[in-house]
Amino acid sequence: MDFQLTEEHELIRNMVKEFVEEHIKPIAAEIDANHRFPSESIAPMAELGLFGFTLPEQYGGNESDSLSYVIASEEIAKVSASHVMILGAQCTLTTPILLKWAHPDIVADLVPSMISGEKLGAFALTEPGAGCDAAAQQTTAVRDGDNYIINGSKIFITNAEQSEVFIVFAMTDKSKGVKGISAFVVERSKTEGFRVGPPEHKMGMHGSHTSEVFLKNCVVPAKNLLGQEGEGFKIAMATLDAGRIGVASMAVGIAQGAMDEALAYIKERVQFGKPIASNQGIQWRVADLATKLEAARLMTYRAAAMKDSGQRFTRESAMAKLYATEVAMEVTTQCVQLMGGLGYTKAFSVERLMCEAKITEIFEGTNEIQRIVIAKHVLG
Amino acid sequence: MPNIIVCYKWVMDDQDIKVNPSTLELTTAGAKYKISEYDKNALEIGVQLKEAHGGSLQVLSFGGANLKNSLKDILSRGADAAFWLADAAADNADAVATAKVLAAAVKKMDPADLILCGDGSADLYSQQVAQRLAVLLDLPVIDNVESLRYENGAWIASRQLRDCVETVSVAGPAVISVLPGIAKARIPGMKQILAAGKKPQNALSLADLGMTADDVQSATKTLSVKGASQQRKNVVIKETSAEASVAALMAALKADGVL
The missing domain is CATH 2.40.110.10 (Butyryl-CoA Dehydrogenase, subunit A, domain 2)
Structure with missing residues (x-):
């Protein structure tokens, strides 16, 4: 068992980080405040190949694995989950369905324009x-x-x-x-x-x-x-199996984004003459959150790795979705708390990330449905 | 169609280097490595020249044991092939030693019409490798270059000097070091990243270049490396009126010899 990401995975993570820093961070809060769809992000996302994960080269895809998608989704969600909604709708919910189930003429007609971002x-x-x-x-x-x-x-x-x-x-x-x-x-x-x-x-x-x-x-x-x-129904269920890994990765990213912001804050914020991070009560809370987040990440990566190796992954993707999204809700809520009054304002991102986390517990199968799916597999 | 070589350095990410506030010692344990930012700009202008004029683009680096980890990264950024020499001798190499190794390596590669270097390395930033490399290869050198084009077999470079921009041209092979503003490094996409591993990676050793560790002696000796520190005086003026505050500030600045 090897828990190391490949060099390519690390490069993909760096690439997406760089892209997020340059194109998404500057608009993340603004698009949310103005309820604005970031259409200017589509072309650069497509240019980097972010709509081509796992898809064949003949249509413009990059034939990467699902774990690459998970890493990209996680990195973008740290800063703007709204952007991951574009990524997810394109890469997990629509293009792969066309590729697998559509008439060859439709595949040839639509898949290249979906990968190029021309059509959403x-x-x-x-x-x-x-x-x-x-x-x-x-x-x-x-x-x-x-x-x-x-x-x-x-x-x-x-x-x-x-x-x-x-x-x-x-x-x-x-x-x-x-x-x-x-x-x-x-x-x-x-x-x-x-x-x-x-x-x-x-x-x-x-x-x-x-x-x-x-x-x-x-x-x-x-x-x-x-x-x-x-x-x-079969098409929908097969699609949602994969989509749930995407939602889990979005949840992991949202949680990490909140953690990054809150950790920086509690190390700087001085009360009673010392940074609040030096209080054991805060430290224990941070340790619990970091541990849960790590577990959520590992479950998500494993579900993706199982999909990539051709194994059945319905149970694991449901578990990853259930756990990662509940962790995202808990982590973001706690991060708002750690940042106190400022965390509740729009001067920082944790408030927005908390609102983004909530939907991950609901869409692509509510967590109640995930529990039904998991129970079916557990009970046999 | 010109053949271009771009030299690059694999350096510690400065964000991972911590300074001990009391001793000013640097803690580098666990620091990740990255391509020196200045070299990314040099590579980018190389890629743009290749896109415009054809030819080939190779990268070359001399570094420590982990230099291999840089190859897919650098190759994803538009180079056709990498030549790399990993040796412990690189760990303490200054510009003299580095230029010596790079010059010997360049002679092993296809004849180059242009050797590009970044303005300096992101760690030591001595800004000397390009110039020393040119001397060792007996080639002309142009530094501080802010824009560069290729016309009728000549390199036309604009140099940013203290109070003017000088434009020069050189026919035939040359070593050129470029300023970071020359070209914004593009972000490599998925296809470039996944194709990087399939490009040629040519490992070199000092023995391949007819050298030994003794030939890679630095001319300088590092006595210590310490973080820069800025001591704050933390003087708080608590006068009640603006006039009194200004007077107190003036007095404090005069006492310090600032005014």
Whole structure:
């Protein structure tokens, strides 16, 4: 067992750090304060190959491993989790689905433009009445000659406002429950009746917009069906298995970002004649947080390494997501506390990171769902 | 199409070097290494010249036992191949010793039309290697270069001097040391990083260059290395009126001989 990252992993970490320092740090607080999508970050992210993780070279990808993605996601999340929402939607939730399940013509047409950042992708599974219970989908797709007609609506769709390529899940046979769900790729600009609603007002992650999506008599070519009819749920679950590693890595980054800021502060902040970090009560708290964060990181890296080695990783990715996101919530909350009144202000980042941490416990399967997944594997 | 060699140094990251506040001794334990920042700018201008004019771009370094760890990093930044010589003799090498080894190594490489160096190294910053290297190779040297172009087989360089900019040209091979502002080093992307390991890494030894450790003697001897310190006087003026405060400040500055 070797817990060392490769030289390439270290270089990727340095590369992303450098990129974050130059392009993201200067705008991180501003995009959040102004609820602004950082469109200026897309081109430099694409240029560095950040949308090409694990994807084939023939389409412009870099054929790296998933651990490389995890490292990049972690480094960016330290400073701006909103940016990781772009990365995650593109690299874990949409492009890999196209590559694996889409018609070859669609792969050739869309995957290169997703990797180049020319087109952004969004994953549209959740509905007002179908969150964790995907089988309660109300959106329908009815075959009509060479097309499907899709009707329905989706909510909480990350980056819908800026996206062109939507992975839409819809019922093709309601009598079959989850086995009646199918997945489609819907190209927004080519689809009449497709509409994106205004952004939701959220607790945090304001640089990434989350919107409702409406589909009214949308005519989608039959070629846009992903896999076979009825494979939608399987596609969604396989995608979320990998997506959960991404969420875990985002949580690890958020927590580390908060720790870095709080540690610097408590070493400088003098009260009663000494830095507050010299108090044992503070030291023990810091030790606990650092230990939990390290465990979360190791679980996340291991889940990624299992995925890379071709092993089944559903259990490990659910565990990593569950643990890392709860650690992120705890660490960020404690870091706000460690920084006292200043931590509660927008003069520092910990307050923003705390709001960002909360959503990681909820999206891509709430932590309650992760516990169900884990229990299934544990109990057999 | 010019062949370019860029020299670089693998140095301790200064952020990892701690100064003991009482003894001013440096603590370097656990310090990570990185490419000297000045050399990244030299490499970048080399890459830009290669992109504009073709030719080849090789990097060369003389360093300690961990120099190997620099190779993928430097190769991800646009060089075609690396030549590297790791030897314990590098640990205490000054500009005299370093230039001697680099000159011998350059003679083993393909003939270069240009040898680029950073303005100085990020650790010792003696700003002498380029000049000494040129003497040993019997080549012209241009230093303090803030912009550089290649026209009809000649290098045209603008030198930033104290109160003017001097533009000079040199035909044929030359050693040129460049200022950091010459070119902002780009961030290598995923493809460059993953391709770096596949590029040629040519290990050299002192024996390959016909040298022994005795040939790599430094001309200078380091007696001690200490952190710089700034003593604060912590004088607090607590007068109640602005006039009295100014008067007290003036008196204190006069007493110190500042005024």
